Amino acid sequence: xxxxxxxxxxxxxxxxxxxxxxxxxxxxxxxxxxxxxxxxxxxxxxxxxxxxxxxxxxxxxxxxxxxxxxxxxxxxxxxxxxxxxxxxxxxxxxxxxxxxxxxxxxxxxxxxxxxxxxxxxxxxxxxxxxxxxxxxxxxxxxxxxxxxxxxxxxxxxxxxxxxxxxxxxxxxxxxxxxxxxxxxxxxxxxxxxxxxxxxxxxxxxxxxxxxxxxxxxxxxxxxxxxxxxxxxxxxxxxxxxxxxxxxxxxxxxxxxxxxxxxxxxxxxxxxxxxxxxxxxxxxxxxxxxxxxxxxxxxxxxxxxxxxxxxxxxxxxxxxxxxxxxxxxxx
Amino acid sequence: xxxxxxxxxxxxxxxxxxxxxxxxxxxxxxxxxxxxxxxxxxxxxxxxxxxxxxxxxxxxxxxxxxxxxxxxxxxxxxxxxxxxxxxxxxxxxxxxxxxxxxxxxxxxxxxxxxxxxxxxxxxxxxxxxxxxxxxxxxxxxxxxxxxxxxxxxxxxxxxxxxxxxxxxxxxxxxxxxxxxxxxxxxxxxxxxxxxxxxxxxxxxxxxxxxxxxxxxxxxxxxxxxxxxxxxxxxxxxxxxxxxxxxxxxxxxxxxxxxxxxxxxxxxxxxxxxxxxxxxxxxxxxxxxxxx
Numbered sequence: 199x200x201x202x203x204x205x206x207x208x209x210x211x212x213x214x215x216x217x218x219x220x221x222x223x224x225x226x227x228x229x230x231x232x233x234x235x236x237x238x239x240x241x242x243x244x245x246x247x248x249x250x251x252x253x254x255x256x257x258x259x260x261x262x263x264x265x266x267x268x269x270x271x272x273x274x275x276x277x278x279x280x281x282x283x284x285x286x287x288x289x290x291x292x293x294x295x296x297x298x299x300x301x302x303x304x305x306x307x308x309x310x311x312x313x314x315x316x317x318x319x320x321x322x323x324x325x326x327x328x329x330x331x332x333x334x335x336x337x338x339x340x341x342x343x344x345x346x347x348x349x350x351x352x353x354x355x356x357x358x359x360x361x362x363x364x365x366x367x368x369x370x371x372x373x374x375x376x377x378x379x380x381x382x383x384x385x386x387x388x389x390x391x392x393x394x395x396x397x398x399x400x401x402x403x404x405x406x407x408x409x410x411x412x413x414x415x416x417x418x419x420x421x422x423x424x425x426x427x428x429x430x431x432x433x434x435x436x437x438x439x440x441x442x443x444x445x446x447x448x449x450x451x452x453x454x455x456x457x458x459x460x461x462x463x464x465x466x467x468x469x470x471x472x473x474x475x476x477x478x479x480x481x482x483x484x485x486x487x488x489x490x491x492x493x494x495x496x497x498x499x500x501x502x503x504x505x506x507x508x509x510x511x512x513x514x515x516x517x518x519x520x521x522x523x524x525x526x527x528x
Numbered sequence: 529x530x531x532x533x534x535x536x537x538x539x540x541x542x543x544x545x546x547x548x549x550x551x552x553x554x555x556x557x558x559x560x561x562x563x564x565x566x567x568x569x570x571x572x573x574x575x576x577x578x579x580x581x582x583x584x585x586x587x588x589x590x591x592x593x594x595x596x597x598x599x600x601x602x603x604x605x606x607x608x609x610x611x612x613x614x615x616x617x618x619x620x621x622x623x624x625x626x627x628x629x630x631x632x633x634x635x636x637x638x639x640x641x642x643x644x645x646x647x648x649x650x651x652x653x654x655x656x657x658x659x660x661x662x663x664x665x666x667x668x669x670x671x672x673x674x675x676x677x678x679x680x681x682x683x684x685x686x687x688x689x690x691x692x693x694x695x696x697x698x699x700x701x702x703x704x705x706x707x708x709x710x711x712x713x714x715x716x717x718x719x720x721x722x723x724x725x726x727x728x729x730x731x732x733x734x735x736x737x738x739x740x741x742x743x744x745x746x747x748x749x750x751x752x753x754x755x756x757x758x759x760x761x762x763x764x765x766x767x768x769x770x771x772x773x774x775x776x777x778x779x780x781x782x783x784x785x786x787x788x789x790x791x792x793x794x795x796x797x798x799x800x801x802x803x804x805x806x807x808x809x810x811x812x813x814x815x816x817x818x819x
Contacts, residue, residue, distance in 0.1 A: 257718050292719035305711040309733045323720050370719065
């Protein structure tokens, strides 16, 4: 496949804060990354590490008034969308960036049929006539792998299985031919077998439509299978980023290593216990001094407790790590 | 037909087909619907002048008893009680429909706005308005409106609408606050749908079952209130209503003349009862959450 190396999306030093009753929480702290056309970027991390908020920021959907983008830039084709008004943002949503959500159960409107929801999107966001929209809706359903779309299109969400609903969600997200598809844990709520199908479907569509995909997930297996590049987040910060191949072969940040280590594997000798990362994600209101990971880190140095490591590029690769004592490769 | 095919067929039904299926199996609901339709037919007949329009003609004697000419007897002025009861059906439907539809629409719009913008000045203003309206005793309010709109035929309607929408508004507000946190709202935003469209096209239809029930409750409440207001002399200005007949009957019952009282109450009771059965069945059938 020929890869055009045009940057579709670039995020520079994004900071998102939430004001809570107990103080200001920095949910996303200086995240930077860029996404090429046709690229798949995996966004990995524990719950509450800022993955979803980063994604919502890309659509200008950070829940306000509690949350707001404090600083940083989000460039879509070189145009900064931070600070645009709602009308301008609406033009970006769906067309430039579209999103699939985690919960297919609640992400479809329960009182409308698949047909009316899809046609509605096509008519109002893509400006089609009812007739065109209906034909296109059938095409989209077929494209996302729904069998017998002509019958399925009259169904209501409660009549569809989880996997089917997620496919309908994907069809809706694709309705306006977005350049970037943000998939926020698209398979977490699905069965394992369905997960594989949905992931495969996304990968297939990405190739067909030459979209860029940001895949947010807990599932490192999916990342290994689908993503070229991976970004690991912890407490709102990127702690490691690089190519998936490299990262899986030799994780540099102890947190990444911990995540990889805690995947169950079939081994010859049975393990007594699955290795886990000790401790809990720190409270965002009460972050530790120095490296945010230091209390859970086995490779902790004296320095880690007072100084926070910045994201630095290692000598001979694309990889960036925020750690004073990165793991040596095997 | 084998059971397997039966299940397959059911699986393919749309929401409306399913609701119809459930509704048709609900016997009390069906009886209610039939009775309501008969009443509606009576009301429509009056509007088209098929019957009941001779309600004010003086043809009989004072308190004639039921006969082939006066099916329900005649009243103190020698007017046909049957015609008056029939005409009262039209009045009841008019009051009920106008009040129910308008108060539900206003309640839905206000509730949706205050729910979606909960915590902002929009919500605060609407809540304040509801609080003010609810704080005034209903009949006092109606008297005030009727007085302020003296001579206007719709004073009573306005008063009822102004007070009835608040309940619907509160219910819708609560529901919308719950609904707006669901992911389909976020999903609609993520594909560029505007806020007003999200409120009225995506969220409000989810409160449909609530609105339907509120609408039927308001219909029944309006008919009942009309009776009390007519009794107080604040009812409709032209025409006759069941409330007006009951007001007349207060003097007659003591004298042993029951016809006004009996037939006005009977018609009202049957209609209100049937409407309640009907609305109950509709609520069960249309619940979008029942699979």
